[in-house]
Amino acid sequence: MSEQRYLTVAALTKYLKRKMELDPHLRNVWLRGEISNFKLHSRGHMYLTIKDDEARMQAVMFAGNNKNLAFMPENGMNVLVRGEVNVFESYGQYQLYIKEMEPDGIGALYMAFEQLKEKLEKKGMFEARYKKPIPSIPNRIGVITSPTGAAVRDILTTISRRFPLVETVVLPVLVQGPNAPESIVQAIEKANDLGSFDVLIVGRGGGSIEELWSFNEEAVAEAIFNSRIPIISAVGHETDTTISDFVADLRAPTPTGAAELAVPSRIELMERSGELGRRLQRALGNLHTENSKMLKRLMASYAFRYPEQLITQKDQQLDAAVDRLALAFKNKLDKSRNDLRQIDVRLMQQHPERQLQSAESDRKALAKDLRQAMQRLMDKKQSELGLQIEKLSLLNPLEIMKRGFSVPYGADGEIIRSVRQVEQGERISVKLADGQAECQVLETKEDING
């Protein structure tokens, strides 16, 4: 033993390490197993154990190798890995340095898709409350897709067919390959920086899951989610669903579909604006009808019948006034009558007995005077008459006859003034002062000297 040369631990470890490195089988190992003790280090390296029912092996997958890993390894996951076996000197441990890993049974991409979907769903990034409304009539649309191929053509032709008024800007991106996600993220951010877009269409035409993979990348999903501009996703065909579709504000089945969702149809809009015009006409018509009705109502209403009301009112007032007048008059009359009665009563109380008496005595005196004056006048006339009679009696024929004159009267009672009035034998009466003598004419003799 003394002659024996002793190795250091490090030297032996190095020796083993070299041995392993020289073995081509260990350089490239294809291994199937189940993951346990999985640990993702903060610096990006993955530490895990690959095991089957009978054995286990330490494994590591450095960040440089796992950065392109589509899915996140999980405990219990059956995987297919490729790598090399080597020694980790400080621990004296051999381990599998994994270069590539794929889920066993289902595709890695499908696994990755499911995982990311679950992760983002947990974060709430698919929730409806984060969905921004798509403007119904955009002015400016950003199209984030490959500048060549069917997708961009479908989108642009559909937009110009449906709604040529919109301004469309293509932001060209890579839609497949390792640089595609970065390219898409940058375009989304660029569009947001410019801020002049009303809506973005992000997508590409159909392809295999690998070709569509950029749209299942977390970075792209994040960029879509964080975009302030509403995003319509349009990836592949109707049957293709990507993570981008879940986070987008609206998912279109195809690029053509996205364009249809992004812009309205000009024809439909024309119909709508025409319909609005008709509604406008109708509304005004209705308003007119309503107003006419209201006018009619108003015309029939108190306010408009007011003058009439006024007249009838005045009429009534007049009636009332007339009534009042009549009543007032009647009252006045009654009052006057009453007053008169009262005055009468008072008058009666004030009876002018004394005046009457004095007037009566005046009257009597006057009557007496009258009588006396009359008497005097009569007496005067009487004496005058006597005087005249005396004068007259002087002329009385009887007086003459007393002095011896008589008056002959014919048979006819006429005074005989002439001898020619009587004939011989005619009976005549001769009036004397104290009577008459009936005589017969014996003879008539006419005086010659007559």
Added chain:
Amino acid sequence: MAEQEQLSFEEAMKQLEDIVEKLEAGDVPLEKAIDYYQEGMKLSKLCNDKLVSVQDKMVQIMNEQGNLEPFDVQGEE
């Protein structure tokens, strides 16, 4: 109205819809309603004119420098 010319189609449509709704509500004073109607008909015409005048807006593409250039859609490759 001169300012109507500056309206985007969407704004015009929105205004038109608002006016129609106001009018349909029917509690607008008549003078105002007539103003609304005239404005509405102008807007309706504006919308229609904008829709009828098929002036295809040019499609543009953003180049590396972030500048816009005219973009022709190529056919199938």
